[in-house]
Amino acid sequence: VVTPTLRDVALRAQVHPSTASRALNPETRPLVKPETAERVLQAASALGYLPNSIARGLKTNRSSSIGVLIPDLTNPLFPPIVRGIEDALLEAGYRALLVNTDNDPVREADQVASLRARQVDGLIVATARLEHPLVAGLAEEGFPIVLVNRRLESADIPAVTADDASGVAMAMRHIAGLGHRRVAHLAGPQWTSTGQTRLRAYRQAVLDLGLDADPALVVGADAWTEDQGSRAMEELVGRGTPFTAVLAGNDLIALGCYDVMYERGMRCPADVSVVGFNDMPFLDKLRPPLTTVRIPHYRIGTEAAHLLLQRIRDRQAPVKSILLPLSLVTRQSTAPPPSR
Amino acid sequence: VVTPTLRDVALRAQVHPSTASRALNPETRPLVKPETAERVLQAASALGYLPNSIARGLKTNRSSSIGVLIPDLTNPLFPPIVRGIEDALLEAGYRALLVNTDNDPVREADQVASLRARQVDGLIVATARLEHPLVAGLAEEGFPIVLVNRRLESADIPAVTADDASGVAMAMRHIAGLGHRRVAHLAGPQWTSTGQTRLRAYRQAVLDLGLDADPALVVGADAWTEDQGSRAMEELVGRGTPFTAVLAGNDLIALGCYDVMYERGMRCPADVSVVGFNDMPFLDKLRPPLTTVRIPHYRIGTEAAHLLLQRIRDRQAPVKSILLPLSLVTRQSTAPPPSR
Numbered sequence: 045v046v047t048p049t050l051r052d053v054a055l056r057a058q059v060h061p062s063t064a065s066r067a068l069n070p071e072t073r074p075l076v077k078p079e080t081a082e083r084v085l086q087a088a089s090a091l092g093y094l095p096n097s098i099a100r101g102l103k104t105n106r107s108s109s110i111g112v113l114i115p116d117l118t119n120p121l122f123p124p125i126v127r128g129i130e131d132a133l134l135e136a137g138y139r140a141l142l143v144n145t146d147n148d149p150v151r152e153a154d155q156v157a158s159l160r161a162r163q164v165d166g167l168i169v170a171t172a173r174l175e176h177p178l179v180a181g182l183a184e185e186g187f188p189i190v191l192v193n194r195r196l197e198s199a200d201i202p203a204v205t206a207d208d209a210s211g212v213a214m215a216m217r218h219i220a221g222l223g224h225r226r227v228a229h230l231a232g233p234q235w236t237s238t239g240q241t242r243l244r245a246y247r248q249a250v251l252d253l254g255l256d257a258d259p260a261l262v263v264g265a266d267a268w269t270e271d272q273g274s275r276a277m278e279e280l281v282g283r284g285t286p287f288t289a290v291l292a293g294n295d296l297i298a299l300g301c302y303d304v305m306y307e308r309g310m311r312c313p314a315d316v317s318v319v320g321f322n323d324m325p326f327l328d329k330l331r332p333p334l335t336t337v338r339i340p341h342y343r344i345g346t347e348a349a350h351l352l353l354q355r356i357r358d359r360q361a362p363v364k365s366i367l368l369p370l371s372l373v374t375r376q377s378t379a380p381p382p383s384r
Numbered sequence: 385v386v387t388p389t390l391r392d393v394a395l396r397a398q399v400h401p402s403t404a405s406r407a408l409n410p411e412t413r414p415l416v417k418p419e420t421a422e423r424v425l426q427a428a429s430a431l432g433y434l435p436n437s438i439a440r441g442l443k444t445n446r447s448s449s450i451g452v453l454i455p456d457l458t459n460p461l462f463p464p465i466v467r468g469i470e471d472a473l474l475e476a477g478y479r480a481l482l483v484n485t486d487n488d489p490v491r492e493a494d495q496v497a498s499l500r501a502r503q504v505d506g507l508i509v510a511t512a513r514l515e516h517p518l519v520a521g522l523a524e525e526g527f528p529i530v531l532v533n534r535r536l537e538s539a540d541i542p543a544v545t546a547d548d549a550s551g552v553a554m555a556m557r558h559i560a561g562l563g564h565r566r567v568a569h570l571a572g573p574q575w576t577s578t579g580q581t582r583l584r585a586y587r588q589a590v591l592d593l594g595l596d597a598d599p600a601l602v603v604g605a606d607a608w609t610e611d612q613g614s615r616a617m618e619e620l621v622g623r624g625t626p627f628t629a630v631l632a633g634n635d636l637i638a639l640g641c642y643d644v645m646y647e648r649g650m651r652c653p654a655d656v657s658v659v660g661f662n663d664m665p666f667l668d669k670l671r672p673p674l675t676t677v678r679i680p681h682y683r684i685g686t687e688a689a690h691l692l693l694q695r696i697r698d699r700q701a702p703v704k705s706i707l708l709p710l711s712l713v714t715r716q717s718t719a720p721p722p723s724r
Binding site: 068070073078081082085086088089090092093109116117118120122123124126127130131139140141142143144149150153154156157158160161162177178181182185299302325326329330331332 | 408410413418421422425426428429430432433449456457458460462463464466467470471479480481482483484489490493494496497498500501502517518521522525639642665666669670671672
């Protein structure tokens with residue numbers, strides 16, 4: 045096999061080698077006309093020409109790739125995070141190897157073993173549970189790893205998360221400001237840091253705002269899904285405890301809540317106000333448009349990629365985590381409680 | 385560097401080597417208790433043990449990875465397709481390297497060059513334009529490639545697509561059956577096969593069903609986006625041509641249509657019925673829930689992966705494409721036209 049050279053690429057694209065070189069380097073590419081750059085890159089592709097950055101990586105036995113572990117890409121939370129990760133990695137000449145774990149520990153361990161066999165340089169993990177021996181073990185070993193969205197209970201692992209506690213406080217101030225006193229919480233899974241943080245922040249807000257503190261107002265969902273949201277809402281309604289507003293653990297749980305209200309003829313917001321968490325796409329087109337706490341997902345992705353690349357360059361650097369601010373998006377699912 | 389052996393993995397996991405072997409092989413893994421499998425896989429991961437399937441791939445200079453080119457992961461069309469691709473590849477021991485091109489030819493050519501430098505075994509391409517020299521060139525070269533969603537005009541490249549023409553015919557029969565005679569079409573980009581096929585099928589249906597054939601009823605959108613949907617709907621309304629129903633090129637274009645109708649106080653479906661295309665998630669929760677043509681996205685992904693793996697195994701096999709059937713999902717955005 046003959047390794048193609050820059051000259052071969054230039055010949056095939058019918059440009060001067062210096063032009064080919066500029067076109068192949070992302071930093072100098074803007075100096076070349078887009079049509080020319082496209083032609084050069086096509087020629088490089090057809091010949092299997094190896095840009096220097098990648099050739100260097102192969103020599104140093106680094107793959108310039110990163111494993112990204114998420115529960116399920118079809119959960120609308122993850123595409124913008126993954127897109128952010130990929131955009132930031134691309135700038136640095138890295139690629140993401142995406143893995144869906146479905147929160148199955150065996151599947152996850154298998155996937156991680158296979159990613160490591162492929163020599164990934166690090167991992168970005170969105171599947172963390174509070175207790176997570178696999179992730180804790182990797183971090184202990186010194187393997188470059190960054191968590192997104194969630195944290196572990198015990199280990200100090202770099203993480204990029206949203207400031208969930210402030211987000212819940214914002215949402216609860218909004219609900220209380222409308223005059224609600226009996227606010228229910230459909231809490232997310234308590235084996236995740238997000239589920240736990242949001243429940244704690246809800247309890248804190250109930251105290252701080254002087255709302256009715258009634259344990260019957262809290263129902264747990266076993267997963268961050270619409271189905272579990274429905275199940276939790278059914279349980280809440282079945283308890284017979286009065287309530288005029290619901291803080292859902294996330295938007296999908298809020299959607300399950302909508303389903304139950306629709307079936308039972310409960311009106312939102314006339315009878316019950318509902319608040320979600322995440323601001324996933326198209327919530328503004330729901331009936332009614334959902335009030336929610338916006339998380340900057342794309343930015344979580346880019347920050348996580350930058351943090352991981354820093355760790356890959358310097359494994360001894362002190363651990364650092366990033367907390368991103370949230371904002372409340374007020375739509376039509378929240379209104380004053382019905383007057384008696 | 386000492387290469388870890390199966391014995392090392394078994395020792396660390398405190399199991400018999402035969403158990404470790406069963407746990408490491410996905411086919412025999414069900415014979416082992418899940419906790420044991422998880423422990424073995426964690427041990428393998430910690431030691432950097434190379435399962436045989438991957439070791440074999442490295443020796444034969446194959447990467448067991450596939451490049452997947454999509455325009456943008458945050459378009460809700462793509463996550464289920466990508467998930468289908470990844471699930472099917474995983475079973476065969478392959479991985480997907482995902483690439484977002486933003487429909488930018490230079491970015492795309494750069495990404496393809498980089499994927500080939502990483503020795504991907506083939507490509508699944510969701511970004512095809514009718515004229516697409518890069519993709520046509522790859523296919524001509526004999527490089528394993530499968531298109532999803534779209535096709536090229538000239539080249540015979542294996543593709544997995546939905547039966548768009550039948551889907552449009554179904555939607556138009558539904559609209560005509562409700563009594564509409566003046567049906568507008570907000571057509572998708574005509575440089576894509578999907579945009580072209582759907583527009584042709586619309587024209588055919590207008591003829592077949594004896595509806596009003598008025599060129600002013602067709603407006604083109606320059607992209608498959610909500611923004612372009614709004615722009616096209618504004619143009620349609622601005623023309624002053626009467627119409628009582630809109631067939632949108634896809635769901636996002638339909639959402640843009642909703643925006644304009646809301647702003648202008650036009651009611652859906654009382655004044656104008658709207659039909660989308662794709663059945664992306666959560667359409668049942670829109671106001672009003674959108675009638676649309678359902679495309680089996682996950683299955684498009686799995687079929688594309690299987691087709692590509694076949695081609696990788698046998699590059700001489702005759703080209704084959706797969707056409708998947710569609711179904712109409714009737715919701716509340718369609719109703720009889722207003723009576724005069």
